[in-house]
Amino acid sequence: MLGTRDPLFLTGVSLSPDWPVYEESLIKLSVYDVKDKSHQTSSFLGSASFSVADLLKSKDQQLSLSLRTADDSAAVGTVVVCRLKMGEIEDGEVDHIAADTHQKCTLVCESGTTNDKDNGPLMNAVFKNPVCKVYRFQTVDSKLMLVREQMAECTLSFSIPMQLLGLFIQEDSCRIQDLNDLGELSPHWDNLRRDVITRYSQLIKTYQDTLAELEKLTGPAFKPSCSKAQKYLEFIPINLHTQRMRVTCPRKTDSFYDVITVGAPAAHFQGFKNGGLQKLLSRYEAEKKSYSTAYQCIYYSPENTAKAREILSTVAQLQPLICGLADRLLLATQQRSSHTLRDALKSLAEKTEQFVHALKDELVKSALLALHAARPGYVSKSQMSSQPEAHSTPTQNQSQILNPNQTPEPDAVVCNNVAGSQSPPKRENPPPPKRQDIPHHKEYDEEEWDRVWANVAKSLNCVIAMVDRLQEQDNNKQESTPDQALADVITSHNPATDWRDQLSPLVVALKDCVSEVAERASKSMTFVLLQKASCSTPYGLQLQQRRDTVFSQALAALACGFVMRLYAGIEDKGFLRQLHSVGVVAQFESLLSTYSEEIGMLEDMEVGISDLQRVTFRITEAASDDPTNLQPTVTGRRDHYTVEVPLPLQAFQTLPDELRQGKLLQVIPVLFNVGINEQQTIAERFGDISLQERINQRNFDILEAYYKSLSTKVPLECLPCFQTQADVKELLETLGQNVVTKKRKNVEILWLAGAICRRLNGIRFTSCKSAKDRTSMSVTLEQCALLRDEHQLHKDYFVRALDCMRSSRLAQGEGAQWDDPEAGSVANHKPASRHFYPIALLLVSSHLLVVWLILSLVFLLAKYQ
Secondary structure (H helix, E strand, O other), X not given: OOOOOOOOOOOOEOOOOOOOXXXXXXXXXXXXXXXXXXXOEEEEEEEEEEEHHHHHHOHHHEEEEEEEOOOOOOEXXXXXXXXXXXXXXXXXXXXXXXXXHHHHOOEEEEEOOOOOOOOOHHHHOOEEEEEEEEEEEEEOOOOEEEEEEEEEEEOHHHHHHHHHHHHHHHHHHHHHHHHHOOOOOOHHHHHHHHHXXXXXHHHHHHHHHHHHHHHHOOOOOOEOHHHOOOHHHOOOOEOOEEEEEEEEOOOOOOEEEEEEEOOOOOOOOOOOOOOOHHHHHHHHHHHXXXXXXXXXXXXXXXXXXXHHHHHHHHHHHHHHHHHHHHHHHHHHHHHOOHHHHHXXXXXXXXXXXXXXXXXXXXXXXXXXXXXXXXXXXXHHHHHHOOOHHHHOOHHHHHHHHHOOOOOOOOOOOOOOOOOOOOXXXXXXXXXXXXXXXXXXXXXXXXXXXXXXXXXXXXXXXXXXXXXXXXXXHHHHHHHOOHHHHHHHHHHOOOOOOOHHHHHHHHHHHHHHHHHHHHHHHXXXXXXXXXXXHHHHHHHHHHHHHHHHHHHHHHHHHHHHHHHHHHHHOOOOHHHHHHHHHOOEEEEEEEOOOOOOHHHHHHHHHHHHHHHHHHEEEEEEEOOOOOHHHHOOEEEEEOOEEEEEEEEOHHHHOOOOHXXXXXXXEEEEEEEEEOOOOHHHHHHHHHOOOHHHHHHHHHHHHHHHHHHHHHHHHOOHHHOOOOOOOOOHHHHHHHHHHHHHOOOOOOOHHHHHHHHHHHHOOOEEEEEOOOOOHHHHHHHHHHHHHHHHHHHOEOHHHXXXXXXXXXXXXXXXXXXXXXXXXXXXXXXXXXXXXOOOHHHHXXXXXXXXXXXXXXXXXXXXXXXXX
16 A cells, blocks of 8 residues: 555455365465566565465464564564355355454455356356456445456357358348349449449458458457457457446345446447548438439439338248248148148238238339339330320439329439449539430330239139138038038039149249249339449448448447346246347447547447347257357348347246247347546537437437336336335436436436336446446446445445455546546546646636647747757
8 A cells, every 4th residue: 555654455365176275285475565566676575374274273264474574583564364255155154344454445356266157158158258356345234245246258249240241241242143133224224233233342342351351360259449440350349348246245145237348339440530320321311312313313212222121121031931831831731631721821821911011012113113114125115106205304204104193202303214324424414315215104014013913912812712612622521421422522623633733723823923023023122222322322332331330349249238138037037028028128328428539439339229229139949058059140131130049958948938939039229328538528518419419318218118118018027126216217207307407427317227227127238439447437336336225335335345346447548537526426536637637727718728729839849849
């Protein structure tokens, strides 16, 4: 201890079960006086020895040893050795504290061992390299609580992004194939298609190179903050770790609190000079209409583009499923079982009706018209025609093609179908096309799609009618006499035909109709996406890559949190019921400022967390208990991903039926941000914090809607119990008031959001720029608050416990950001960086800013001259 001549030190040593320690083993303690910690210079003070048997047989298992010099000539101090169990504390095992030593200090024990409760085979499959620390704190009733902190790395930091990269490559490769399958197009559209394919190929090549580099990596299962701007690591989350605090108190069951710490999902490699995703996407959508005019393509709104992706996904999912159900129906006819036949028919009818309903959209019809107008043969026909409409303006003719007999939609800006290169013309208006270049909508039969689409429903009705007829004939045969049965056979439509032979032609017709509709719908939606890609330019491709990068980091963190929460609640029936009924909330706590580059990081994070709404989870049965078979896997496309979490057979069988049947599980992501560092002070005084206010308000609405859904579908008994009696509804009301209140560094928003998340069985995440200083301040403060509120931590030990936990977490750089005077922190630390001290004085007056700038300039000139 600095500044004292009578220091009191406290440390701990854990003895691993793997070490050969017996009662007769001797342990020697050596004490050194460290002169210079940076240069590791020290001098020997003294040593003491004892045997394990002496410690175990001593009163209260405590020894008081005298430190002796090297020549054993003098005593230089005293060492008190105590035995501390690393496991549970049994009732009555911990008595009142009697020694002054214990009242002055908190026990800190570095532990290399792990706890079976937190490190079973299931946990060890995903979470690696745990680091443990054990504390002993005094409660208000003068008892001792044992607090165990464990931090671990997660294998999903790399496995999830690598799987996503493979899916990105696969999806973009399929997109190229779909574009090639559009068939022959007019020269203008064909040039645009070639340009889009070239861009997709470049993106695929970039992702393939990144994936190849990631596959070569070995070592830790996390990306350190010093590597956040490396190109091949841009898809990996920064410092993704799990933090678990397990508390053991006398005569109480163990409690544990989990939080995931991760750097803010952001594209650090691409930088933030032009802002983050939120600003870039808004600017891009605003400029896309002018791009569509320049590239002479059709503009579709973001809603229509998203709908096109959804239709493509639905067609890709339902078409093979319908074909498989149709084959299953034919197989059921061979068994001649009415019950099996009815079940197969019901499944086929449901999926077919879902397929028909998904394609009953005007977007498909208008896109088919536009695709027809892009065919070279369509232009040649218009050259031969001489319609009065040919003298109208280009925009009017193309609008008629997309939506005949109606005015164009306000969000559909349409340009001419002109043969030429893909290069955009200059800003001036393009010359009007020639008469023969203007297509005519009358040459396309608008009712053709309606007939093809309706044939699917008609074919399904024929299949249903034939099944009803076959079952009716079978029932009549069983009830009638032999003579009557013979007469029925003679008068039947096809007396010599088996059930399968009668049903097979109708099933084949249904499959053909579904295939034809699927092919046309896929081509039309691919044409819609071609327009979007044509208007994108390379700038749009960079946006897609940036969004993929941020989403990859966010999904890795979410998958880590979901797996940890599932493992912790595998035996909690209430949590499992909540999981399959309404899903689970994932609350991201962000400590980024709304100043300088961190604005771009926050904009990236906002979009990345919002994109997690497209993710669902499914619990599956693992093929074996091998760790490689317990790794989560990702499937899907950019519009929707599913993360499958395998469980061992024994754990899987204990789940509710809904989970064992593979029900998709929803995760509701919410983000709350409050900047807490010195840069946030500048932003609040001179900048703009509207981004933070909008994020908090929007996500509060999402959280409130989730609680309303939860309270109507799940009994409140399923939620965990806490010592503090604050109701979730009351906490939500208080949070809503704080969100709209204009208050600087209102960390109450984060505390309330975290408390609500824990009471809703949610998943907690804490982030800052690199998940180091500010994050550690938040986590330790929350942990000490939980010890105080839920486990009666003595008030005199609160700051001491906070200092104790932070002593091993604080790194060089930013100081204790949570201890900003304006943040209302309880600790006494001050910011360590001297760089911002002059800035704080400048907040008094803008005149001082000018004076400070002049003085700084004079100082720099004098220094370097």
